[in-house]
Amino acid sequence: MEQFVVSARKYRPQTFKDVVGQKAITNTLLNAIESNHLASALLFTGPRGVGKTTCARILARKINQPGYDDPNEDFAFNVFELDAASNNSVDDIRNLIDQVRIPPQTGQYKVYIIDEVHMLSSAAFNAFLKTLEEPPKHAIFILATTEKHKIIPTILSRCQIFDFKRITVKDAKEHLADVAQSQGISFEDDALHIIAQKADGAMRDALSIFDRVVSYCGTNLTRQAVTENLNVLDYETYVSITDLLLENKIPELLLAYNDILAKGFDGHHFIAGLASHFRDLLVSKTPATLSLLEVGEQAQQMYGIQAQKCSQNFLLQGIDIANDCDLKYKLSQNQRLLVELCLMQLASINFDGEKKKLSNL
Numbered sequence: 001m002e003q004f005v006v007s008a009r010k011y012r013p014q015t016f017k018d019v020v021g022q023k024a025i026t027n028t029l030l031n032a033i034e035s036n037h038l039a040s041a042l043l044f045t046g047p048r049g050v051g052k053t054t055c056a057r058i059l060a061r062k063i064n065q066p067g068y069d070d071p072n073e074d075f076a077f078n079v080f081e082l083d084a085a086s087n088n089s090v091d092d093i094r095n096l097i098d099q100v101r102i103p104p105q106t107g108q109y110k111v112y113i114i115d116e117v118h119m120l121s122s123a124a125f126n127a128f129l130k131t132l133e134e135p136p137k138h139a140i141f142i143l144a145t146t147e148k149h150k151i152i153p154t155i156l157s158r159c160q161i162f163d164f165k166r167i168t169v170k171d172a173k174e175h176l177a178d179v180a181q182s183q184g185i186s187f188e189d190d191a192l193h194i195i196a197q198k199a200d201g202a203m204r205d206a207l208s209i210f211d212r213v214v215s216y217c218g219t220n221l222t223r224q225a226v227t228e229n230l231n232v233l234d235y236e237t238y239v240s241i242t243d244l245l246l247e248n249k250i251p252e253l254l255l256a257y258n259d260i261l262a263k264g265f266d267g268h269h270f271i272a273g274l275a276s277h278f279r280d281l282l283v284s285k286t287p288a289t290l291s292l293l294e295v296g297e298q299a300q301q302m303y304g305i306q307a308q309k310c311s312q313n314f315l316l317q318g319i320d321i322a323n324d325c326d327l328k329y330k331l332s333q334n335q336r337l338l339v340e341l342c343l344m345q346l347a348s349i350n351f352d353g354e355k356k357k358l359s360n361l
């Protein structure tokens with residue numbers, strides 16, 4: 001039986017052009033390599049799972065093979081990866097420094113990738129300073145970290161710093177679509193959108209959520225199946241809550257909120273989502289701001305229809321009330337009541353933004 005390889009490993013980019021969402025960095029690195037201006041110490045910083053280790057590996061290969069992009073011709077033996085989370089002592093760094101002195105047997109450079117570098121002990125950092133400042137010509141250090149603020153300034157000032165960005169929902173979605181296509185998996189646009197959103201800026205997470213969902217849904221990813229599997233509150237819930245608000249149907253609203261809690265969702269998450277839903281409706285009202293709406297294709301239609309039913313005043317007041325509830329939530333002794341009250345207040349806003357009577361309760 002063929003062994004299953006997780007998508008995050010299987011689809012690790014092999015060239016800079018395959019790296020998604022980090023154009024500024026990959027271009028700078030390419031230019032530096034081509035113009036022979038690559039610093040000997042680089043710091044890759046940014047959230048987890050956005051391509052730091054991947055770019056370090058591509059860079060390592062590229063500087064040993066300028067102008068040659070074949071991922072199969074690997075100079076992997078010139079790349080040394082140290083996980084500073086588990087090798088953080090002075091001795092670990094001294095071992096590394098001893099190795100650094102020896103020139104590579106083939107290729108021009110030895111590349112040392114030190115992952116999670118913020119975990120090095122302060123003694124280890126100090127032992128490292130001198131080598132970092134005056135490394136042998138054949139050595140390039142790539143330090144990677146998710147927590148730049150924990151790196152001492154003396155190290156920072158010796159490195160060229162590259163700030164990796166979170167992956168946008170749009171970029172993550174496009175990448176997932178390519179991965180799905182190459183695996184022969186069909187999908188609804190909204191299904192990938194939900195996965196990309198859930199990944200919260202990390203491509204590795206997007207790919208592992210994708211794997212999980214595929215093992216649940218099979219080769220056809222529908223919005224409904226993905227919503228069920230990931231247990232997310234999707235836009236349909238917010239659309240129907242908003243309809244109830246517009247119709248001032250308070251008993252139905254309280255029952256709907258009860259259902260949401262019964263399904264295990266958190267009230268705080270719900271109320272923050274409702275505020276975002278109003279914001280999305282607001283930007284859907286005019287073509288000029290439609291590009292600010294980050295939702296899937298099916299959702300976009302529904303937003304358009306609901307946006308027409310809501311006045312700008314309703315939405316502005318709605319955002320204000322929901323935000324206020326969001327801020328008070330953590331401190332409240334009775335969080336359920338707080339959200340229920342918020343829903344009742346929202347239902348009492350008239351289409352034109354005036355208060356209506358709480359007549360339906």
Ligand SMILES: Nc1ncnc2c1ncn2[C@@H]1O[C@H](COP(=O)(O)OP(=O)(O)OP(=O)(O)O)[C@@H](O)[C@H]1O
Pocket residue numbers: 007008009010011012013018019020021022047048049050051052053054055115144145146167175203204205207
């Ligand atoms: N920008 C990206 N483009 C395409 N795939 C990516 C990107 N970033 C991450 N990935 C995917 O996620 C996997 C893990 O990425 P990588 O190890 O480079 O992340 P990282 O930023 O070093 O994370 P960490 O800080 O957790 O080590 C890769 O194998 C790849 O499949």
